[in-house]
Amino acid sequence: xxxxxxxILHEDNHVIVVLKPQNVxxxxxxxxxxxxxDCVKRYIKKKxxxxxxxxxxxxxxxxxxxxxxMVFAKTSKAASRLSEQMKNGxxxxxxxxxxxxxxSKKKATLENYLRKNSVNNTVYVCTQTExxxxxxxxxxxxxxxxxxxxxxxxxxxxxxxxxxxxxxxSINCPVYGDMRYGGEKAVKGRLALWAFSLxxxxxxxxEKLRFMAEPPEDISPxxxxxxKID
Numbered sequence: 147x148x149x150x151x152x153x154i155l156h157e158d159n160h161v162i163v164v165l166k167p168q169n170v171x172x173x174x175x176x177x178x179x180x181x182x183x184d185c186v187k188r189y190i191k192k193k194x195x196x197x198x199x200x201x202x203x204x205x206x207x208x209x210x211x212x213x214x215x216m217v218f219a220k221t222s223k224a225a226s227r228l229s230e231q232m233k234n235g236x237x238x239x240x241x242x243x244x245x246x247x248x249x250s251k252k253k254a255t256l257e258n259y260l261r262k263n264s265v266n267n268t269v270y271v272c273t274q275t276e277x278x279x280x281x282x283x284x285x286x287x288x289x290x291x292x293x294x295x296x297x298x299x300x301x302x303x304x305x306x307x308x309x310x311x312x313x314x315x316s317i318n319c320p321v322y323g324d325m326r327y328g329g330e331k332a333v334k335g336r337l338a339l340w341a342f343s344l345x346x347x348x349x350x351x352x353e354k355l356r357f358m359a360e361p362p363e364d365i366s367p368x369x370x371x372x373x374k375i376d
Contacts, residue, residue, distance in 0.1 A: 147167060147170050147180055147181075147182070147185055149185060149188055149189060149192075151167065152164060152185055152186065152189055153165040154189075155215065155357050155359065156355075156357060159220065159221075159350075160219070160220055160221055160223075160224040160348070160349055160350045161217055161218065161219060161220060161224055161228070161348065161349065162186060162190070162202075162217070162218050162220055163215065163216070163217045163218075163344070163357045164182065164186060164215075164216055164217075164218070165213070165214070165215060165216075165359050166182050166208050166212075166213050166214055166215075166216045166341075167182075167213055168211055168212065168213035168336060168337070169210060169211055169336075170182055170210070171210050172204070172207050172208050172210075172216060173204050173207070175210075182216065183202060183204055183218070186202050186218055187199065187200045187202045188200075190202060190220065201220065201221065201222065202218050202219070202220065203218060203219030203220075203221075203222065203224065203225025203228070203229075204218065205217065205218070205219055205225055205228040205229050205232055206232055206237065206239075206305065207305070208341055209307070209308060209339075211323075211336075211337035211339065212241075212337065212339045212340065212341060213339075213340055213341070213361070213362075214241070214340045214341025214342055214344075214359060214361075215341050215342065215343065215344040215357050215358065215359050216341070216344070217344060217346065217357075219349070223349070223350075224349040224350065227349035227350075228346065228349050231346055231347060231349075232305075235303070236346060236347060237344065237345065237346045238301070238343070238344070238345035238346075238356075239301075239302045239305070239341060239343070239344060240299065240300065240301050240302070240341075240342060240343035240344075241299075241300040241302060241310060241339060241340060241341050241342065242297065242298070242299055242300070242339075242340045242342050242361055242373065242375075243297075243298045243300060243310060243314070243321050243322075243338060243339045243340070244295050244296070244297055244298075244321065244322040244338035244367045244368065244370075244371070245295065245296045245297075245298055245314055245319040245320065245321060245322065246294070246295060246319060246320050246321075246322055246328065246331040246332070246333055247294065247295075247296065247318065247319045247331060248288060248291055248295075248296035248319065249286070249288065249296070249298075249314075249317055249319050252287065252288040253285075253286070253287045253288070254285070254286065255283065255284070255285050255286075256282075256283070256284050256285075256286065256313045256314075256316075256317070257281070257282070257283045258271045258281075258282050258312075258313055258316060259271065259272050259273060259274045259276070259279040259280065259281055259282070260272065260279070260280055260282045260306050260307075260309065260312060260313075261276055261277075261278045261279050261280070262278065262306075262307055268308075268326065269306070269307050269308040269309070269312045270312065271312060271313075271316050280304075280306055281304060282304050282306045282309045282312075282313060283303040283304050284300050284301060284302050284303055284304075284309065284310065284313060285300070285301040285303070286298045286299065286300045286301075287299050289371075290371050290372070292370045292371060293370060295322060295367055295370060296319070297371045297373070298314075308326075308327070310339060311324050311326070311327045311337075311339070312327055315327040315328065315329065318331065319331075320332060321337060321338060321339050322335060322337070322338035322367050323335040323336050323337040323338050324337055335366060335367070336365065336366075338361075338367050338368065340361035340368075342358055342359060342360060342361065342375050343356065343357070343358045343375065344356070344357050344358075358375055360373060360375055361373065
């Protein structure tokens with residue numbers, strides 16, 4: 147991504163909160179494409195005229211096709227404290243997703259055990275006793291329906307790879323644009339998954355913070371819904 151495309155929602159001496167574009171890696175990966183972490187480092191290096199490399203700590207991730215709010219640490223102390231919050235469930239991560247179809251229950255909790263196949267980077271639902279199984283949990287509420295699609299607000303309790311995509315696929319309501327897990331219901335297009343809200347405690351001041359950003363309403367299928375976030 148170009149440096150001038152970086153959207154900053156908040157910055158202080160300890161943290162920087164930015165908007166991750168869809169289809170941009172959050173950190174370096176095997177693709178070697180430019181990524182958000184390096185973009186933030188370049189921004190800090192230039193803004194503060196740092197002679198060496200700028201420190202930026204990655205404390206959580208978003209899958210490449212997913213856009214939305216991310217926080218990075220600007221000091222090692224902030225990185226350590228934010229990482230500890232992540233481990234202890236101190237982050238509240240809420241998403242919006244457009245689903246193909248509509249779940250039978252408009253409001254529910256999904257709990258599964260998931261296993262990742264590292265060879266093909268695919269995740270699938272498995273039994274609790276299967277080697278490598280990890281517990282995954284989320285709450286969702288259907289906010290609206292339109293043209294065979296539904297808008298779901300999701301509160302993510304665990305941060306497993308591809309978790310939202312796999313769990314909704316398992317109830318036959320895959321995320322719009324998910325060609326990997328969508329099966330026969332897959333609809334070609336940009337993945338309609340957006341991290342719209344992030345809550346955490348400031349690692350130094352102890353202040354409770356929340357940052358929000360709406361998905362791109364001018365892009366299908368988001369433009370099929372009247373989206374109001376709160």
